[in-house]
Amino acid sequence: MSTISGLGLVLMVLMIIIGGKQGWKSFLSIILNFGFLFMAVVMIAFHLPTLPVTLFTGVVILAITIFMGEDDLMTTQTAFYASLIVLIILILLIIPVEHFAMVQGFGEEDAEDLEGMSLFIGINFVDVAITTTVLSTLGAIAEAAMAISAGLTEIIEKHPDSTDKQLFRSGLSVGESIIGTTFNTLFFGFFGGFLALFIWFAGLGYSFGSIVNNKIFVSEMIMILVSFVGVILTVPITSLVMSKRKNKVDVDSTSKKE
Amino acid sequence: MKKFVNQHTIVVALIVIITGVLAMTFVTHDQGLYQRTIAQVQTVKNGKPQRQKDNFDNVDHLVNQSIKAKIMNGRYKGQTVRLTNQYSDSHAMDQKFKIGDQVFVKLSGSKHNLGGTIQDYKRDRVLVFLVWLVVVLLLLIMRFNGALALLSVLLNGVIFFLSIQLDLKMQATYVMLIFGSLSFVFAVLTLLIVQGPSKKMLATLGATTLGTAVAMGLSLLVFSLTHERGMYYESMQYVTQVPRPLFLAETLLGSLGAVMDESTDIVSTLFELKQLNPDVTAKSLFLSGRRVGQSIMGPLINVLFMIFMADTFTMSLLYLKNGNSWGYTFAMNMGLGTVQSLISGIGIVLAIPVASALAGILLGKRGAKIS
Structure with a gap:
C-alpha cells in the first residue's frame, strides 16, 4: 500500500469515528474537490478557455464544500449565495492584480525543476495564475461564510424578531470572533508550505528589495492577501444575504398562513 | 447625532484615501532606495511573431521587443538605455513589456552608449496596494479585533523569519527540533493574543x-x-x-x-x-x-x-x-x-x-x- 492510501485510510476511519455520518460526508467532499481540481488542470491542458473553467470549478468546489459540510439548509444556502458574491468580487480583483504583477508561470528558482521541459506550450500562464489564485481562496471563503451563516442562524432561532440592523451587527461580531484564528490558518497554510523557499532566500542572502519583487514570493503574497480580502468581505456580505433571506422566509411563511 | 456620524464617515473616508495615495506615491517613487538599477520603459518596438512548435506539438509564438528605457536611479539617472526582450504567448518565464513598466536592469556598454539586460520586473507596487487594501478593509469592518488579528499575523511573520535564520545558523541539523519548538511558540503567542x-x-x-x-x-x-x-x-x-x-x-x-x-x-x-x-x-x-x-x-x-x-x-x-x-x-x-x-x-x-x-x-x- 502506498503512503497516500495509508494516510487516506487513517483519515477516513478517524473522520467516521469522530464525525459519524457527517464525517463520512466531509471526507467525500475532500475527494470530490480533488477530482474537480484535477479536472480543471486537464481541461486547461485541453485548451478550454481558462476563465469559464475557473468559474465552473470555483462554483462546484464551493457547493461541494458548503453543502456537504453541514445539513441545515438555512445555513448552507445563505453561505453558498454569499460565497458566490465574494467569488465574483475576488475574480474582478484578481484579474487586474495578476496582469499588473506579472507573477505567472515560473521563477528563476524553478529553473532546476524545469530542466528538459518545453515552456512554450501555447497556454497563457497569466490566465493560469488567475485560476490558481481563485482556487486557493475557495476553501477559506467557504469556511468563513459557513461560520458566519451558522452563527446567524442560531441567533435568528433564539431571537426571531431581531431587525436587519441587529442581524448585521451580530454577523460582524461573529466575524470579529473568528477573524484572528482564520488569518492564522491562512498564514500558516501558505507560509508553512513555502518554508523551503524562505530558507532558500535567507541562505542565499537575498536582499529585502529582491524578495519583495521576487516572482514566486509576490505570487504567494498575492494569494495570501487576496484570501484575507476574501475572508474579510465574506463577513458583511454573509450578514447582508442572511438578513435579506430572513425577510424573504418571513414573507413566505406569513403568506402561507393567510 | 446623525450629523456626527456623517462627519465621522467623511473623516474615515479621507484617511483611507490619503493613506492609499501616500502609499502608492511612495512605492512608485522609491527607486532611490534600491541598489539595483531600475529603468522605466519609454518606447517599445515589437518584431514579427515567429511561430514555433515543440516535440509535443504545442504551438507558440515568439516576439522580439526592442526597448528604450530611462534609468531612474544610481549614477546614470536620467540617461536612456537600450534593452531587448523576447516573449512568448504562454509567458511562462518571460513577459511582454509595455510603456511605463519599471524593470531591474544590469547595465553594460560605455557611458555614452548604454546597453543592458532586463533582470526582473518591479512588483512591489502590487504588494503595497494589496496590503493597504487588507489593512483598510480589516480596520473598517472588524476594528479592534481586526487590528489584533493583524498584529498576531505580523508577530508570527517576524518569528518565522527569525527561526529561519536560526535554522541556517545551525546548518539545518535540528530542523524538526527548531520548527517543532517554534510551532509551540507560535501557538502560545497567537492564543495569548x-x-x-x-x-x-x-x-x-x-x-x-x-x-x-x-x-x-x-x-x-x-x-x-x-x-x-x-x-x-x-x-x-x-x-x-x-x-x-x-x-x-x-x-x-x-x-x-x-x-x-x-x-x-x-x-x-x-x-x-x-x-x-x-x-x-x-x-x-x-x-x-x-x-x-x-x-x-x-x-x-x-x-x-x-x-x-x-x-x-x-x-x-x-x-x-x-x-x-x-x-x-x-x-x-x-x-x-x-x-x-x-x-x-x-x-x-x-x-x-x-x-x-x-x-x-x-x-x-x-x-x-x-x-
Missing part, C-alpha cells in the same frame, strides 16, 4: 499541541508501515537542505493554524455553555464539543487542501503539456501536497476529541470556575 491569558487559552493550547503531536506521530507510523512508498522527496521544490525533515517541518507549520482555529472554536463554545449552565456535566460538554467539531472539520480540511493543491497547479499543467501521463503528473507534483493535506486533516480531526475532553475535564466538575 486571540484569547488572552486564561484557563480557556490553556485548554486550547493543550488541544492544539496534543492534537498536532499525535497526528504527526500517527503519520510517521503510517510512513514506516508503508515504507514511504510513493513519496517522491526529490519532487519537492526549492530544496537547499535535506528534504525529508524539511517536508515534515512544512507539514507541521502548515497544519498548525488550522488546528488552533478548530481548538479555539470548540473550547470557546464549551466555555460559553458552562457559563450559561454551570451544572453541565463533563460528558455532555464532551458531546457538545464533538458536535461543534463535526460541522467545522470538513470545511477546515478543505481550506488547507485548496491552499496546498493550488500551489501545484501550474507545474502540473506544464507536466501534462510535456507529454506526461496523469499518474506521473500527480505523483511528481501533487503527491507531497496530498500527503500534507492528509496529515493536516488527521491533526484537525484528532483535535476534536482532545479539545472536547480537555474542556470537559477542566469544566465538568460541579463548581469548576471558568477563569
Whole structure:
C-alpha cells in the first residue's frame, strides 16, 4: 500500500469515528474537490478557455464544500449565495492584480525543476495564475461564510424578531470572533508550505528589495492577501444575504398562513 | 447625532484615501532606495511573431521587443538605455513589456552608449496596494479585533523569519527540533493574543499541541508501515537542505493554524455553555464539543487542501503539456501536497476529541470556575 492510501485510510476511519455520518460526508467532499481540481488542470491542458473553467470549478468546489459540510439548509444556502458574491468580487480583483504583477508561470528558482521541459506550450500562464489564485481562496471563503451563516442562524432561532440592523451587527461580531484564528490558518497554510523557499532566500542572502519583487514570493503574497480580502468581505456580505433571506422566509411563511 | 456620524464617515473616508495615495506615491517613487538599477520603459518596438512548435506539438509564438528605457536611479539617472526582450504567448518565464513598466536592469556598454539586460520586473507596487487594501478593509469592518488579528499575523511573520535564520545558523541539523519548538511558540503567542491569558487559552493550547503531536506521530507510523512508498522527496521544490525533515517541518507549520482555529472554536463554545449552565456535566460538554467539531472539520480540511493543491497547479499543467501521463503528473507534483493535506486533516480531526475532553475535564466538575 502506498503512503497516500495509508494516510487516506487513517483519515477516513478517524473522520467516521469522530464525525459519524457527517464525517463520512466531509471526507467525500475532500475527494470530490480533488477530482474537480484535477479536472480543471486537464481541461486547461485541453485548451478550454481558462476563465469559464475557473468559474465552473470555483462554483462546484464551493457547493461541494458548503453543502456537504453541514445539513441545515438555512445555513448552507445563505453561505453558498454569499460565497458566490465574494467569488465574483475576488475574480474582478484578481484579474487586474495578476496582469499588473506579472507573477505567472515560473521563477528563476524553478529553473532546476524545469530542466528538459518545453515552456512554450501555447497556454497563457497569466490566465493560469488567475485560476490558481481563485482556487486557493475557495476553501477559506467557504469556511468563513459557513461560520458566519451558522452563527446567524442560531441567533435568528433564539431571537426571531431581531431587525436587519441587529442581524448585521451580530454577523460582524461573529466575524470579529473568528477573524484572528482564520488569518492564522491562512498564514500558516501558505507560509508553512513555502518554508523551503524562505530558507532558500535567507541562505542565499537575498536582499529585502529582491524578495519583495521576487516572482514566486509576490505570487504567494498575492494569494495570501487576496484570501484575507476574501475572508474579510465574506463577513458583511454573509450578514447582508442572511438578513435579506430572513425577510424573504418571513414573507413566505406569513403568506402561507393567510 | 446623525450629523456626527456623517462627519465621522467623511473623516474615515479621507484617511483611507490619503493613506492609499501616500502609499502608492511612495512605492512608485522609491527607486532611490534600491541598489539595483531600475529603468522605466519609454518606447517599445515589437518584431514579427515567429511561430514555433515543440516535440509535443504545442504551438507558440515568439516576439522580439526592442526597448528604450530611462534609468531612474544610481549614477546614470536620467540617461536612456537600450534593452531587448523576447516573449512568448504562454509567458511562462518571460513577459511582454509595455510603456511605463519599471524593470531591474544590469547595465553594460560605455557611458555614452548604454546597453543592458532586463533582470526582473518591479512588483512591489502590487504588494503595497494589496496590503493597504487588507489593512483598510480589516480596520473598517472588524476594528479592534481586526487590528489584533493583524498584529498576531505580523508577530508570527517576524518569528518565522527569525527561526529561519536560526535554522541556517545551525546548518539545518535540528530542523524538526527548531520548527517543532517554534510551532509551540507560535501557538502560545497567537492564543495569548486571540484569547488572552486564561484557563480557556490553556485548554486550547493543550488541544492544539496534543492534537498536532499525535497526528504527526500517527503519520510517521503510517510512513514506516508503508515504507514511504510513493513519496517522491526529490519532487519537492526549492530544496537547499535535506528534504525529508524539511517536508515534515512544512507539514507541521502548515497544519498548525488550522488546528488552533478548530481548538479555539470548540473550547470557546464549551466555555460559553458552562457559563450559561454551570451544572453541565463533563460528558455532555464532551458531546457538545464533538458536535461543534463535526460541522467545522470538513470545511477546515478543505481550506488547507485548496491552499496546498493550488500551489501545484501550474507545474502540473506544464507536466501534462510535456507529454506526461496523469499518474506521473500527480505523483511528481501533487503527491507531497496530498500527503500534507492528509496529515493536516488527521491533526484537525484528532483535535476534536482532545479539545472536547480537555474542556470537559477542566469544566465538568460541579463548581469548576471558568477563569
